Amino acid sequence: MLPYPSGSWMPVALSADLPAGTVMPAQTPVGPIALWRSRSGRAAAFADRCPHRGMRLSRGFVRGEALSCIYHGWSYAQAGNCLRIPAHPGLTPPETIGVATQPVEDSGGIIWISVGEPTARPPRFDGLAPLRSMIVEAGIAALEAAAGTKADGGLLDYAQNAQTLRLLLTPQGKARTLMHVLVDEGTGPAKRIAASRAAETLRRTAEDILRSDVAQ
Amino acid sequence: MKLYDYVLSPSCYKARLMAALTGVKLDIRPVDFHPGAEHRGPELMALNPAGSIPILEDGDLVLTESSAMLVYLAAKAAPQWLGNDTALQAARVQQWLSFSHRLTGSLGAARLHEMLLRPGDIATLHGQGIAALRELEAGLVEQHIRGQRFLASDRPTIADVACFPYVALAPDGGVSLDPYPAIRLWSRAIRSLEGFIEMPGIHRLHELKPEPVLEAGEA
Numbered sequence: 001m002l003p004y005p006s007g008s009w010m011p012v013a014l015s016a017d018l019p020a021g022t023v024m025p026a027q028t029p030v031g032p033i034a035l036w037r038s039r040s041g042r043a044a045a046f047a048d049r050c051p052h053r054g055m056r057l058s059r060g061f062v063r064g065e066a067l068s069c070i071y072h073g074w075s076y077a078q079a080g081n082c083l084r085i086p087a088h089p090g091l092t093p094p095e096t097i098g099v100a101t102q103p104v105e106d107s108g109g110i111i112w113i114s115v116g117e118p119t120a121r122p123p124r125f126d127g128l129a130p131l132r133s134m135i136v137e138a139g140i141a142a143l144e145a146a147a148g149t150k151a152d153g154g155l156l157d158y159a160q161n162a163q164t165l166r167l168l169l170t171p172q173g174k175a176r177t178l179m180h181v182l183v184d185e186g187t188g189p190a191k192r193i194a195a196s197r198a199a200e201t202l203r204r205t206a207e208d209i210l211r212s213d214v215a216q
Numbered sequence: 217m218k219l220y221d222y223v224l225s226p227s228c229y230k231a232r233l234m235a236a237l238t239g240v241k242l243d244i245r246p247v248d249f250h251p252g253a254e255h256r257g258p259e260l261m262a263l264n265p266a267g268s269i270p271i272l273e274d275g276d277l278v279l280t281e282s283s284a285m286l287v288y289l290a291a292k293a294a295p296q297w298l299g300n301d302t303a304l305q306a307a308r309v310q311q312w313l314s315f316s317h318r319l320t321g322s323l324g325a326a327r328l329h330e331m332l333l334r335p336g337d338i339a340t341l342h343g344q345g346i347a348a349l350r351e352l353e354a355g356l357v358e359q360h361i362r363g364q365r366f367l368a369s370d371r372p373t374i375a376d377v378a379c380f381p382y383v384a385l386a387p388d389g390g391v392s393l394d395p396y397p398a399i400r401l402w403s404r405a406i407r408s409l410e411g412f413i414e415m416p417g418i419h420r421l422h423e424l425k426p427e428p429v430l431e432a433g434e435a
Binding site: 062200 | 350354357358361362394395397398400401404419421422423427428
């Protein structure tokens with residue numbers, strides 16, 4: 001069963017990692033997506049495949065309010081419709097040419113994707129600020145074992161050096177987890193650096209646990 | 217200044233990129249690295265007994281280590297690229313310059329294995345490459361927290377030029393860059409620099425130039 005049933009929100013990236021005018025790849029239960037933000041600051045999520053030749057759109061580039069494919073420059077508006085085919089400058093692309101899109105919410109410093117039509121707003125984490133995203137090559141059980149606590153509603157608490165990190169976990173297959181590290185709002189630079197290092201330690205421990213489990 | 221150069225070599229690209237960023241004109245002498253193995257021939261072995269490229273020649277100075285070339289080009293043309301304003305910054309530059317050799321030994325070796333069938337244990341090279349990328353990502357995250365966009369400072373230094381090429385070409389060796397948001401932003405910051413040049417596999421940011429306008433029938 002998908003960990004994210006249809007209509008629920010999934011945290012795919014941190015807002016700060018997607019500045020205006022950029023595109024990045026992300027993984028969802030329904031496949032890879034190209035996550036991009038237009039020059040004016042609006043985020044959108046496309047299936048990561050140009051309908052022309054199948055190139056990953058996350059390798060493309062953003063000009064103004066459109067995402068262009070790196071291969072032949074076909075460009076798409078935020079709604080997914082094709083705006084322009086450079087090899088045919090006089091042609092208005094037919095409406096049938098378009099990319100599948102997914103609903104996006106950008107709130108509290110986190111970019112959420114909805115799998116199917118959303119039924120509510122994404123969760124809020126008042127008083128917390130996102131620090132960084134990491135890929136962990138281990139499942140949530142190994143992360144829970146490493147932290148010594150259980151995840152609750154996708155959030156895992158990890159106490160380390162007099163501060164508690166809140167880890168927002170998204171499974172990506174059986175033995176891979178996307179982990180967003182959240183710290184208390186207003187945490188100063190020294191403690192944020194310490195939190196980033198603590199998250200590295202937790203990842204190392206979880207991956208060691210997974211390796212020793214596999215070895216047994 | 218003469219650079220013995222191979223267009224597909226990330227180490228040669230370091231010297232070309234540094235020269236472009238600091239406005240130094242290089243006299244490029246192309247070397248038939250593959251398939252000719254000219255770097256192992258008598259002319260180049262006489263210059264560099266280690267049999268590696270790049271080689272930078274200036275008068276009777278012969279440099280065979282890319283990090284030394286970065287220092288030389290920066291010191292001559294644009295000393296701010298040396299990043300030695302403070303003890304902290306100077307130390308960080310040296311840390312990442314030394315670290316860059318681990319990128320060559322892991323991601324670079326994986327790339328040679330995948331592209332030129334050079335011998336190597338690809339699983340081990342991938343593991344070492346990923347470990348190095350994670351270290352770089354963590355370093356960049358900490359720099360962002362300090363309000364700095366580059367490895368040693370808020371300005372680019374020779375440390376960034378030393379690390380950038382093998383990182384940017386990691387996918388050639390089969391190592392994905394998808395999991396590293398801080399590396400992605402850093403790579404954009406480097407490719408946004410005035411004077412940045414490309415190499416095969418490392419393209420410029422197309423969005424920095426306006427959309428080319430073609431009239432119907434011209435394409």
